[in-house]
Amino acid sequence: MPKQILIIDDEKIVCDMAQRILSQEGYEVEAFIDSTQALERIRGKKFDLVITDLKMENVDGMDILKEVNQRYPDTKVIMLTAYATLDAAIEAIRERIFDFFPKPVKIEDLKRSVKKALGF
Amino acid sequence: MTIRNRIIIAVVIQAAIICLICVFVYLSFNTVLSKLGVIEIIDDLNISLLEVRKSEKNYFLYGDVNALKEVVERGEEIDTVIQSSKADILKSLGPGTFNTLLSNLNKYLDMAREVLATKKTPVKFEEEFRNLGHELTRLSEVLLKRERRDVNRIISTSITRLIASLGMVLLFQLVVWQYFSHFLIKELAIMGNLIQMVSQGKLHEVAKQTFSPKNEIDYAIKALADMARELEKREAVLLQSEKLASLGILISGVAHELGNPLNNISLIAQGYLGLYDILGDGEKKNFMADVLTQTERISRIINNLLDFSRQKKQELREYEPEDIVERSIALVSNQIKISNVKLHKFLQPDLPHVYVDAPQIEQVLINLLINAIQAMPAGGDLTIDVGQDMTNGNLVVKVKDTGAGITKEDLPHVFDPFFTTKGTKGTGLGLSVSYGIIQQHHGDIAVESEEGKGTTFTVKIPIYQPKEREGDAQADIDH
Ligand SMILES: Nc1ncnc2c1ncn2[C@@H]1O[C@H](COP(=O)(O)OP(=O)(O)OP(=O)(O)O)[C@@H](O)[C@H]1O
Ligand SMILES: [Mg+2]
Numbered sequence: 001m002p003k004q005i006l007i008i009d010d011e012k013i014v015c016d017m018a019q020r021i022l023s024q025e026g027y028e029v030e031a032f033i034d035s036t037q038a039l040e041r042i043r044g045k046k047f048d049l050v051i052t053d054l055k056m057e058n059v060d061g062m063d064i065l066k067e068v069n070q071r072y073p074d075t076k077v078i079m080l081t082a083y084a085t086l087d088a089a090i091e092a093i094r095e096r097i098f099d100f101f102p103k104p105v106k107i108e109d110l111k112r113s114v115k116k117a118l119g120f
Numbered sequence: 121m122t123i124r125n126r127i128i129i130a131v132v133i134q135a136a137i138i139c140l141i142c143v144f145v146y147l148s149f150n151t152v153l154s155k156l157g158v159i160e161i162i163d164d165l166n167i168s169l170l171e172v173r174k175s176e177k178n179y180f181l182y183g184d185v186n187a188l189k190e191v192v193e194r195g196e197e198i199d200t201v202i203q204s205s206k207a208d209i210l211k212s213l214g215p216g217t218f219n220t221l222l223s224n225l226n227k228y229l230d231m232a233r234e235v236l237a238t239k240k241t242p243v244k245f246e247e248e249f250r251n252l253g254h255e256l257t258r259l260s261e262v263l264l265k266r267e268r269r270d271v272n273r274i275i276s277t278s279i280t281r282l283i284a285s286l287g288m289v290l291l292f293q294l295v296v297w298q299y300f301s302h303f304l305i306k307e308l309a310i311m312g313n314l315i316q317m318v319s320q321g322k323l324h325e326v327a328k329q330t331f332s333p334k335n336e337i338d339y340a341i342k343a344l345a346d347m348a349r350e351l352e353k354r355e356a357v358l359l360q361s362e363k364l365a366s367l368g369i370l371i372s373g374v375a376h377e378l379g380n381p382l383n384n385i386s387l388i389a390q391g392y393l394g395l396y397d398i399l400g401d402g403e404k405k406n407f408m409a410d411v412l413t414q415t416e417r418i419s420r421i422i423n424n425l426l427d428f429s430r431q432k433k434q435e436l437r438e439y440e441p442e443d444i445v446e447r448s449i450a451l452v453s454n455q456i457k458i459s460n461v462k463l464h465k466f467l468q469p470d471l472p473h474v475y476v477d478a479p480q481i482e483q484v485l486i487n488l489l490i491n492a493i494q495a496m497p498a499g500g501d502l503t504i505d506v507g508q509d510m511t512n513g514n515l516v517v518k519v520k521d522t523g524a525g526i527t528k529e530d531l532p533h534v535f536d537p538f539f540t541t542k543g544t545k546g547t548g549l550g551l552s553v554s555y556g557i558i559q560q561h562h563g564d565i566a567v568e569s570e571e572g573k574g575t576t577f578t579v580k581i582p583i584y585q586p587k588e589r590e591g592d593a594q595a596d597i598d599h
Contacts, residue, residue: 010543013384013410017391024395055376057543082379103383107390 003118004046007031008038008064009053009080014105018051021107022114035059039067046072049117051110054081054092062091069096076117080105122335123304130296137292141285148278155271158208161201162267166260168198173253180246188232195229212267221259228252307337314344323352373538377421377547381414388414424549434477434560438584441471441515444478445506448485455490460499468507472583474515480557481581484565487550488519488577494542495523495575513583514563520576526569534567 005027007018015031022029030047032038035056042050042064050068054061061079068075076098092100099113172194179187202209202222210218231249235241317326326348333339392399392407399407445467456463474481485504492502500522507516526534533539535555540548558565562582569575 011380011384013387013414017387021391021394024398057541082376082383103379104386105383107387107394 002026002028003048005029005114006038006041006047006050007052008035008050008056008061009033010035010056011053014053014080017107018110021111025111025114027114027118035061035064039064042067042071047075049076049078049098049114051078051080051114054079062095065092065095065097078110078113078117123337126300126303126335130300134289134292134296137285137289141282141289144285145278145282148274148281152271152274152278154208155267155274158205158212159264159267159271161205161208162260162264165198165201166257166264168194168201169253169257169260172198173257176249176253180250185236188236192229192232192236195225195232199225199229209263212270213263217259221256224252224255224259228256304337307335307341311337311341311344314341314348318344318348318351323348323355327352373548374421374425377538378418381417381421384414385411421547424547424553434480436475436477438473438475439478441474441506441517442467444474444476444481445485445504445517447478448482448489449504451482451486452489452493455493456502459493459496461493461496461502462500464501464503466503466505466507471506471508471515472513474581475584476561476581477557481561484554484557484579485517485519487554488579491550491577492519492521492523492575495521495525500574508583509580515581515583517579517581518576519579520574522574525571525573525575526567527571531567531569535565 005022007015007022007029008031009015009018010033012033015033019029019031030041032041035052036059038052039059050064052061052064061081065077065079068077073096077096078099078101079092079097080101080103082103098117101110101113172191175187175190175194178184179191199222202225206218209221213221228249231245231252235245314326314329317323326345329341329345329348331338331342333342388407388410392404445465449463449465489502489504496502501520503518503520505518505520507518508514509516530539530541535551536548537552538548539552540546542548555565558579558581564578564580566578567575568578
């Protein structure tokens with residue numbers, strides 16, 4: 001069974017592109033522009049990997065991260081953010097986080113990180 | 121001079137005047153007393169002389185030698201009295217009269233002694249003797265009168281002088297009181313003014329007060345000025361850090377705003393290259409269209425930033441406010457149509473003209489109208505009310521909605537650049553750009569809001585005053 005990946009970013013292009021490329025790699029990918037809906041989805045389904053933007057309206061990346069860590073201790077989280085501030089990175093690292101990417105994201109790096117996270 | 125020193129000087133002068141008056145009174149009483157002593161002596165002398173004259177008269181009436189003896193005895197007594205109080209008598213008679221008195225007395229006594237010794241009365245004795253006696257009494261009476269007159273004179277001048285000096289003391293008191301009250305009131309008024317200025321926030325004017333303090337109130341004023349200077353410094357530091365803080369917000373905002381579309385373009389390009397072989401023509405087209413949208417987004421952000429930093433030149437012209445308002449409403453009419461919002465428009469008739477950059481003011485009103493519409497996703501009432509400020513005639517535009525309102529925490533930040541609660545749908549520049557535009561028009565923009573009830577934005581713009589505004593506009597353009 002293919003690995004399940006959830007992508008959350010309020011930029012539609014990020015969702016589309018990541019979904020497209022990661023599907024190409026053989027993963028099963030769901031993508032959400034609306035983080036509130038994504039949170040609902042997480043509550044209902046366990047993913048192997050969650051890739052989320054940090055700064056979003058209402059429910060932000062930190063909320064997603066906390067929710068995932070609390071519910072699914074073996075689900076990995078990769079965080080994306082448009083501007084990497086030290087504060088955000090430190091806060092994210094305090095929580096259990098697999099990787100952290102400042103935007104603009106290099107697809108090759110992301111692919112490698114995803115592979116590593118899913119144990120290939 | 122310090123107030124303390126001024127008071128000391130006033131008190132010392134007062135005390136000195138009172139001391140002088142006391143000395144003067146003492147001296148006057150002293151002369152009066154000594155005069156009274158002299159009067160007593162002269163009075164005695166007078167009485168004794170009258171006695172002598174009585175004996176003299178008896179002698180000539182009855183030829184009684186004993187009477188003549190009595191004349192000599194008493195006369196000698198008088199002589200000793202005169203000799204013993206020579207100093208006093210000399211003072212009031214002067215040496216000339218005194219000597220006449222003394223020599224007359226001696227001549228008189230000598231005549232009497234000679235008659236007693238020779239037992240013969242020379243020719244014309246009676247006449248000369250009587251004349252001498254008469255002269256003696258006359259002199260002593262003159263003396264008495266003069267002394268009495270002197271005493272009266274001294275007493276009356278003393279009284280007038282005393283009254284005059286009391287008057288002087290009172291006058292001095294009055295002058296001192298006047299001086300102090302005037303001086304203190306003046307100084308206190310200065311201080312009161314400064315304190316009022318501080319409370320009105322005109323720190324700079326208070327801080328400007330540099331002078332060398334001369335008295336206690338000056339010191340208080342100086343302390344006040346020092347305080348204002350210190351406050352001003354702190355305010356400047358605060359302002360600077362606020363500026364830096366908003367610069368920080370601006371920079372991180374720009375980074376975030378530009379970071380997202382850049383990331384998107386980068387992802388599209390990477391995807392395009394990576395998936396090139398399996399992408400259909402239609403998909404490749406879509407990718408490029410996405411790139412275009414993202415670049416447009418970037419240029420929109422940059423345009424907003426330019427507005428924000430007010431790089432665009434203002435073009436001021438005279439307009440009727442109605443036109444500007446109507447045009448702004450027309451530009452959002454579509455949005456109103458597709459929403460459930462009902463527009464209410466109140467335009468006061470005969471509004472004064474404004475001298476503005478119309479597209480900019482329209483941009484402000486559009487920002488406010490769109491914000492209001494966005495605040496009422498489920499519909500509501502949007503009111504635009506255009507009138508005049510009662511006090512200065514300035515144009516007042518109120519944009520009011522019955523939407524979600526703004527939380528107390530957000531309210532102070534709505535004019536901050538990049539502050540938005542709308543995620544990627546808002547840049548958070550609308551209000552900060554509007555704020556900048558209104559500032560540049562020497563106007564004012566303010567917000568009132570109650571959560572759950574609605575929000576009112578109030579814009580005030582100075583009315584058109586031909587002469588005054590022309591120079592201003594020129595200055596702005598030069599700037
Ligand atoms: N009428 C309003 N009612 C409620 N909130 C408002 C209103 N107007 C402004 N705000 C709040 O102020 C914030 C800043 O407004 P501003 O116009 O500067 O940016 P924006 O509307 O979020 O973005 P943009 O103007 O670029 O679309 C808004 O995100 C919103 O939270
Ligand atoms: Mg807005």
